Amino acid sequence: MVQNAHITLYGHSRSPFCHRVHLALEEAKADYTFYAVDIRDQPLMAWYAETINPVGKQIPAITYGPKGDPRNPAPESAAINESLVILEFLADVFPEAHLLPVDPILRARVRLFINTVESKLVEGFRQFFFAYTPGADAVLLSGFEAIQALLPPTGFAAGEWSLADIAAAPFTAWVYLMLEHDLGPFPAGEGLRLFELLKSPKFARLLAYIEEVQERPSFKRTFWGKDLTIEFWRADSRFQRQ
Numbered sequence: 611m612v613q614n615a616h617i618t619l620y621g622h623s624r625s626p627f628c629h630r631v632h633l634a635l636e637e638a639k640a641d642y643t644f645y646a647v648d649i650r651d652q653p654l655m656a657w658y659a660e661t662i663n664p665v666g667k668q669i670p671a672i673t674y675g676p677k678g679d680p681r682n683p684a685p686e687s688a689a690i691n692e693s694l695v696i697l698e699f700l701a702d703v704f705p706e707a708h709l710l711p712v713d714p715i716l717r718a719r720v721r722l723f724i725n726t727v728e729s730k731l732v733e734g735f736r737q738f739f740f741a742y743t744p745g746a747d748a749v750l751l752s753g754f755e756a757i758q759a760l761l762p763p764t765g766f767a768a769g770e771w772s773l774a775d776i777a778a779a780p781f782t783a784w785v786y787l788m789l790e791h792d793l794g795p796f797p798a799g800e801g802l803r804l805f806e807l808l809k810s811p812k813f814a815r816l817l818a819y820i821e822e823v824q825e826r827p828s829f830k831r832t833f834w835g836k837d838l839t840i841e842f843w844r845a846d847s848r849f850q851r852q
């Protein structure tokens with residue numbers, strides 16, 4: 611399959627799930643439109659849930675169809691949601707971008723890594739930063755361990771850059787920043803304690819990976835910046851300490 615229709619990404623630069631899709635579109639040099647959807651904007655979300663993502667109100671979603679007004683996608687446009695499903699779709703539409711390796715064993719490695727990112731790292735991220743209860747630190751640390759255990763000695767998750775790295779990158783970058791700045795609802799100092807652990811020899815391979823991923827040009831083009839990220843999360847009500 612090749613791109614024979616226009617892609618519109620409905621998402622937000624502050625969402626790591628949307629960042630995944632944005633990264634893949636940049637890697638694929640896709641012809642796309644980014645339509646900003648802020649989940650705090652209730653009228654916009656009502657329209658979005660009705661028109662773009664009938665499955666729910668979550669971002670991201672993409673439409674694939676004739677180019678036109680993002681507010682009125684053509685009836686024949688396909689709407690696709692769930693960031694990981696969208697990534698697989700983009701790998702199919704842009705085979706020349708090699709978002710998935712050709713070798714079936716490496717493809718399996720990519721998918722195992724993505725499963726682990728989702729079930730361990732994203733879960734640790736959610737529990738530690740968004741639904742903190744004592745013990746959430748252990749969940750996040752076990753996410754670090756699980757990811758690190760799957761990394762080859764050097765390079766990206768499956769050797770060459772792939773969907774595996776795209777699925778992980780927004781989360782590893784955010785976790786790094788938020789721990790470094792002790793940002794979250796956990797007791798003051800907890801984030802810094804985990805940050806020190808992340809920088810300890812135990813996680814040397816993971817840390818090198820996190821840094822390498824952020825050097826990727828597509829990451830630099832799509833990440834909205836450290837300062838803005840920190841400023842945004844400092845002001846977010848979910849991050850205030852009791």
Ligand SMILES: N[C@@H](CCC(=O)N[C@@H](CS)C(=O)NCC(=O)O)C(=O)O
Pocket residue numbers: 624625626627628649667668669670691692693694
């Ligand atoms: N499993 C979804 C998760 C997406 C998600 O949680 N998006 C957040 C923004 S970062 C959202 O839309 N939250 C609003 C809501 O859940 O109602 C995916 O991978 O696309």
